[in-house]
Amino acid sequence: MVTVEWRRSVALTGTVVKYLTVAMLVPLGVGVVYGEDIGVFLLSMLVTLALGLLLERVGSAGDLGPREALLFVSLSWFLIPLVGTIPYLFGDTGTIAHPVNALFESVSGFTTTGATVMGTISVEQHSHAIMIWRQLTQWLGGMGIIVLMVAIFPEVAVNGAQLIESEAPGPELQRLTPRIAETARLLWLFYLGFTVLYVVLLLALHYGGLAPEMGVYDAVAHAFTTLPTGGFSPEADSIAAFSPAVQWLVIPFMIVAGTNFALFYYLLQREYGSFFENREFQAYIGANVVVTLVLFVLLYLGSAPTLELGGQTQGVLENSLRQAAFQVASLLNSTGYATSNFADWGTTAQIVLLFAMFIGGSAGSTGGGVKIIRWLVVLKSIRRQLFTTANPNAVKPVRLGGFVIDEEVIKAIYGFTLLYLLLFGLSAVLIALDAGRHPNIELTTLEAVSASVATIGNIGPGFGLLGPFGSYIDFPWTSKLLMSFLMLIGRLEIIPVLVLFTGAFWRR
Amino acid sequence: MVTVEWRRSVALTGTVVKYLTVAMLVPLGVGVVYGEDIGVFLLSMLVTLALGLLLERVGSAGDLGPREALLFVSLSWFLIPLVGTIPYLFGDTGTIAHPVNALFESVSGFTTTGATVMGTISVEQHSHAIMIWRQLTQWLGGMGIIVLMVAIFPEVAVNGAQLIESEAPGPELQRLTPRIAETARLLWLFYLGFTVLYVVLLLALHYGGLAPEMGVYDAVAHAFTTLPTGGFSPEADSIAAFSPAVQWLVIPFMIVAGTNFALFYYLLQREYGSFFENREFQAYIGANVVVTLVLFVLLYLGSAPTLELGGQTQGVLENSLRQAAFQVASLLNSTGYATSNFADWGTTAQIVLLFAMFIGGSAGSTGGGVKIIRWLVVLKSIRRQLFTTANPNAVKPVRLGGFVIDEEVIKAIYGFTLLYLLLFGLSAVLIALDAGRHPNIELTTLEAVSASVATIGNIGPGFGLLGPFGSYIDFPWTSKLLMSFLMLIGRLEIIPVLVLFTGAFWRR
Numbered sequence A, B: 001m002v003t004v005e006w007r008r009s010v011a012l013t014g015t016v017v018k019y020l021t022v023a024m025l026v027p028l029g030v031g032v033v034y035g036e037d038i039g040v041f042l043l044s045m046l047v048t049l050a051l052g053l054l055l056e057r058v059g060s061a062g063d064l065g066p067r068e069a070l071l072f073v074s075l076s077w078f079l080i081p082l083v084g085t086i087p088y089l090f091g092d093t094g095t096i097a098h099p100v101n102a103l104f105e106s107v108s109g110f111t112t113t114g115a116t117v118m119g120t121i122s123v124e125q126h127s128h129a130i131m132i133w134r135q136l137t138q139w140l141g142g143m144g145i146i147v148l149m150v151a152i153f154p155e156v157a158v159n160g161a162q163l164i165e166s167e168a169p170g171p172e173l174q175r176l177t178p179r180i181a182e183t184a185r186l187l188w189l190f191y192l193g194f195t196v197l198y199v200v201l202l203l204a205l206h207y208g209g210l211a212p213e214m215g216v217y218d219a220v221a222h223a224f225t226t227l228p229t230g231g232f233s234p235e236a237d238s239i240a241a242f243s244p245a246v247q248w249l250v251i252p253f254m255i256v257a258g259t260n261f262a263l264f265y266y267l268l269q270r271e272y273g274s275f276f277e278n279r280e281f282q283a284y285i286g287a288n289v290v291v292t293l294v295l296f297v298l299l300y301l302g303s304a305p306t307l308e309l310g311g312q313t314q315g316v317l318e319n320s321l322r323q324a325a326f327q328v329a330s331l332l333n334s335t336g337y338a339t340s341n342f343a344d345w346g347t348t349a350q351i352v353l354l355f356a357m358f359i360g361g362s363a364g365s366t367g368g369g370v371k372i373i374r375w376l377v378v379l380k381s382i383r384r385q386l387f388t389t390a391n392p393n394a395v396k397p398v399r400l401g402g403f404v405i406d407e408e409v410i411k412a413i414y415g416f417t418l419l420y421l422l423l424f425g426l427s428a429v430l431i432a433l434d435a436g437r438h439p440n441i442e443l444t445t446l447e448a449v450s451a452s453v454a455t456i457g458n459i460g461p462g463f464g465l466l467g468p469f470g471s472y473i474d475f476p477w478t479s480k481l482l483m484s485f486l487m488l489i490g491r492l493e494i495i496p497v498l499v500l501f502t503g504a505f506w507r508r
């Protein structure tokens, strides 16, 4: 007997969809400024509003139980990208006017993946309005639309804690204040604050003469996709289109985007210890530094040829360091920007980047992947296992930063990490098999593997044809649907989606 | 304070080394028959005996505690391959006369990996005696030298259960009879029985005219490397050197080699239920069938070009099925034989094979890899995690074949599986980095990844230059040492080796 009150979940999803109309005011405004696509967005807003109101009528919006909350989050994350396609379908958008491509691009946006199926990326061809909508999807999806709902409409927040649990990355949410709506509000305020600061700094570079190409539009567009570790750029050449000064500025903001935003609250409260002694933060910074140094040495010694985009690194100190630090910050935390066509680097350098792609951002950040904290718990648990092998009768808890980690949490993290790796591996095989059906696509192993990790990890670019200046356009539509699913479950951290496919969820 | 009675472990290791002299009677006998390398093996035996007696004098051979048992197993597995190099170093063996190469080849033998650094593989160049020693190392390492010791010398067996635990593959040993020495004896008898049966059947094919190339020497040599999932062949063309009839016969014996040998005891006891209803056995057969079918379809539809070794598969039913079934049985359970140069197949087919390489054989078999039973427990535990996500208050144990699996065992299996995957990934990066230091080696990702999984998984061949008819000879010596270590920890299932590197092991 189905006893999940799914109508309540559907109705609340309608509310979320309804408010997407408000978000579309941004591209509408841009459209008005540039005199482009005003009709497209007016029509899109009308359809979105109608759909939202319709869904709201499906059921009464009562309190959500734990299962209804799970269903609501998954349902919203299924419907939000669908709604996101509307402007692509109505606009004169070339390749992404095709429904499957539109879905892929929209899912890639909201999940902050940044993989693209656009043919040519340019504001001239696609209009400033469409392009800013594409950027905005990432910004909305980054900190999370449902977290935003909880922040703005506390009445949603009866089960706000679980809602945020399901949407926010990482195994557990750090509750900053007793009221969950307050926490949600703080997270979004930090997010907004960094976005504004970033725009200001980019424009300062611009008006200071250090970033001639970085005008207001580009500054806002890139702020919309840096803080959510999104990686979409309105420039075909991504960040390679901008000066070294811009590239150096983007790096720390990418690193911020992969940091647990809750930590900035401690910083603001002058609890510097809670900030700097946070084990995950230390490991995150440490991983960035170590992988950057390895890559820096490789690039300096000549592991990459001199490229049109990226320039010479062999024997060039500043460029080697910049390219290494940028690409590592970008791929480790799942942003996906590029300042060099790393798909043309030597295999050794590429394998180091592939390795970085499995690390992921921090819990409570907008970064994707397995997340640093899980790797920490996994490594510490394995070390404990070695200890108990030597001391079979000893009882030793796993600690992280002084706290004992519950054994159930350890099992859950183990399970998640393996499930992530299994889905990654299985999907790489499926993508290769699917490409094998099409005689005109000959994927390399690196391409198949990177397509899988770049989508489930919400990273975006991979190697070869799906490199940072490449596109997913040539994949068969079946692969595009599989990858859309991977992006979605990657963003929601798998479990909340897969649980809907179990019988146990629908029966009490 | 060091309180591990390491002298006892060393002394017992000396006993193991001492008895390796007896094993060298086999190549000595072959040398006498062919009039080759008699001096080499007499000298090798002398050195081995002397080393064994010397080590025995290090300490009194008292009872081994749990830690001493662990140390003994790891120490033996460190020294046995070293002793195994002696004939290579004394003989006129070309590339493997170099110490690092000799070590690699010997570790690859005893761990049943089957990766080779020989230049040209031929009995003419290396003598029948040296080649049969190479084959014999796999046979001895397959069911395990320490298991054999426990079987033959019950006085070793005071802590026999733990000795066998540490050496035998799989998370837990099925104890067939109350006395552990009896179990060890049964396992070795089945192993010996299948080896003899296999030789008889191969010779029956030979004298029946269906296998002109499979003479007595080849039959014994291949029996020494099929049952231990070893994969060494004295033929440069591996099993592609033999007729389709031989290839079809090898397949079921490879499958047997990856089966839990304890199950044959039930079969002998006419407990057919315990055999056929064994969950791991079902999954093992199922995995073989499914992956074979996928690969069969790919080959039949043309995923592989027509090769000199392997022939045409596109549109050829029998050859497609044979090539698929052979390569899957060989790589899934970690044997590493080949009947086709699968390194030249299409990427799709190669990725399917790469996937199969991560599955592994059964617990209690001679197969390597993660092992089927661990994947079963992992998948069932993940399913349980989905269930408890939907029912947070429910308590639900994980069952396998009717038995409840202990939560500590689940954690240990999770930990092992992740540790395996982490070491695999990290080693692939290190192998790529190391190759990157050498300007004349340009590894592809597939090569680096397959070098890592083929050694830690005790499989042997990979793709590209380390394909089934290729060689590991071109890797730098640093990579060869790393891979030797990987083969060793893969064979002992990591934990018993790594635990020696923890401080907790050496302190009480």
Ligand SMILES: [K+]
Pocket (backbone or CB within 6 Å): A112, A113, A114, A229, A230, A231, A334, A335, A336, A458, A459, A460
């Ligand atoms: K991204």
Ligand SMILES: [K+]
Pocket (backbone or CB within 6 Å): B112, B113, B114, B229, B230, B231, B334, B335, B336, B458, B459, B460
């Ligand atoms: K093998």
